[in-house]
Amino acid sequence: MRVNIRVFARLRDIVGAAELDRDIPTGATVRQLWDELVVEFPDASAYAGSLSAAVNTEYAKMETMLHDGDEVAFLPPVSGGQLLL
Amino acid sequence: MPTKVLIPTPLRPYAGNQDVVEVEGVTVGELLANLTGRYADLRKHLYTDEGRLRSFVNVYVNDDDIRYLDREQTALNDGDTVSIVPSVAGGAGPAVAEPSAAPKLSNEEVQRYSRHLIMPEVGMDGQRKLKAARVLCIGAGGLGSPATMYLAAAGVGQLGIVDFDVVDYSNLQRQILHGTPDVGRPKLQSAKDRLHAINPGVHVETYETALSSQNALRLFESYDVIVDGTDNFPTRYLVNDACVLLGKPNAYGSIFRFEGQASVFAMQDGPCYRCLYPEPPPPGLVPSCAEGGVLGVLPGIIGTIQATEAIKILIGIGEPLVGRFLIFDALRMRFRELKLRRDPDCPVCGDRPTVRELIDYEQFCGVTAVPQTGAPLEETSVEGLKTRLDSEDDLLLLDVREPQEYQICAIPGSTLIPLGELPGRLAELEGRRNIVVHCKSGVRSAKAVKLLREAGFSDTVNLKGGILAWIDRVDPSLPKY
DSSP states (O other), rough: OOEEEEEHHHHHHHHSSSSSEEEEOOOOHHHHHHHHHHOOGGGGGGGGGGGGEEEETEEEEEOOBBOTTOOOEEOOOOOOOOOOO | OOOEEEOOOGGGTTTTOOSSSEEEOOHHHHHHHHHHHHHHHHHHHHHHHSSSSSSTTEEETTTTTTGGGGGOEEEEEEEEEEEEEEOTTSSSSSOOOOOTSEEEEEEEEHHTTTTHHHHHHHHHHHHHHHHHHEEEEEESSSSHHHHHHHHHHHTTEEEEEOOOOOGGGGGGGTOSSSSSGTTTTTTHHHHHHHHHHOTTTTTEEEOOSSSOTHHHHHHHHHOEEEEEESSOOOHHHHHHHHHHHOOOOEEEEEEEEEEEEEEEEESSTSSSSHOSSSOOOGGGGGBTTTTBBOTTTHHHHHHHHHHHHHHHHTEEESSBSSEEEEEEEHHHHHHHEEOOOTTTOOTTSSSSSSSSSSSOOHHTTTOOOOOOOOSSEEEHHHHHHHHHHOOSSEEEEEEOOHHHHHHOOOOOOOOOOOOOGGGGGGGGTOOOOSEEEEEESHHHHHHHHHHHHTOOOOOOOEEEEHHHHHHHHHOOSSSSO
16 A cells, blocks of 8 residues: 655654655554655664654554555654854 | 434523423524523623633533534534533533632733723723733743743633743743843743743732653642643653543644644543544654754744633633644644544543543653663764874764754764664665774764664764764864754
8 A cells, every 4th residue: 555654854864855755564653654765764763762653644653554545644743943162 | 394402400490490401503603502592690600791602511412512513503403402511610611710709800910901991892891800820831931931921911811831941042942931131040940030021910920840640640739720741751641641541632732844733622522632533643753853953933933822722612612622633834824724523432531531640651651761782782982983093094974864964063084874764875885894983973973873773884883972972072163952
């Protein structure tokens, strides 16, 4: 099945796009999709612990099961433009 | 088929002292209309003069808040139970004085606020609520600037601001509370001047302190709404937890480059920041000087959304941005909205909270300095670098900043390889010895030194203080950023 992935903030830099489509096995969860994404974009792995996800614009847990055509958003936290040195 | 309606204790005197009444209605709206038709006194407690359900009255169908269903259009089925749940003092609703107790408006104020007053949603009652209201803004920076300026202009009676920073040239691109002549002044002073110029009728209370677990509850206590304009994760979690513990609405906003986020947290039955982000990001992921940056206009948009939400909550109109997480993308000029619910397992606002008092947020976010392990970092001063550049031919000065930073200023003779590209470009350094690495202030270059030493470049040292120290002590002709 095919899902549409949307990424935000720093993940956009890492993925190099705001959205992408990927094929995943039937019955895969948000976490499995994320794990696939990390294989493709290893730099994203650092965000695993502090990530927030939404399926079809509704906040979702990592255990949420995905369906064909779902739109999955991954949102890393954003602190507010602080410039650390 | 009548539906059972549970009447809460404070409203029972207006419903014939009954705790349950049976009322007909195909939708919640129809049922409430029939209910208030039967008990006229109940009407003013549930509805505003304009016929809108009061914002502090929550209606549930069985276990679901109608705000998450079809609101007043929610259809009723056989066997449904409708509960009316008004927020009570000490709960999450802002404890704004009722209009009768709220201060009157002077003729001058009537003139000033006339464009508010002629709208039925605000009117005299709403404006008096604003005058009686107290809003605390955490931070007088990018988000706090537009938020406090519009709240002052709107006539919020008391504005509190927490900040301890001094105005810097690099703030002026977005922090419109402060002007060029304010550079070097405490932000609270220029904020107070600016807000007073906009509206001298607003009492501005300033708190020149860092918000902490020790002072947050005391500071928040006397305010109705908190506007979170902070710039770091420990303070974000601190503001969130304090708001939940005190039942104060948290008008949240956050910005990064061209993207902004906004929501209202800690409203009764609504989610909090921890429902969205239970765990803070590892400290290394907080945008660094290279990765940060923000479009100057962006906090203007997000900060005014925060001010809008604060005003709506204070007056009790409209639909608050509760349970909705708004994401704004300035480059694509798009708003997206994600639905968000209170997480019953949330450690702060969940059904069985484990965080019942404020904690150490620096530690929680992992930003407390940890003792360095391993060999001490080899570093050189900018004066030492100058001497070596003048005397050594084979010295490699490696700049690990981003290309756009290199364009602003660079130390002559340096080679640019951004930190993120370094692991993949080690081959370019093959055979080089005597490497000095620098960045803006020395943090990224320290990471690069560690990486290079582990890769076998054992003669690598860090430039202490980065290019900023170089500009300060060796070449003041270069621009600082």
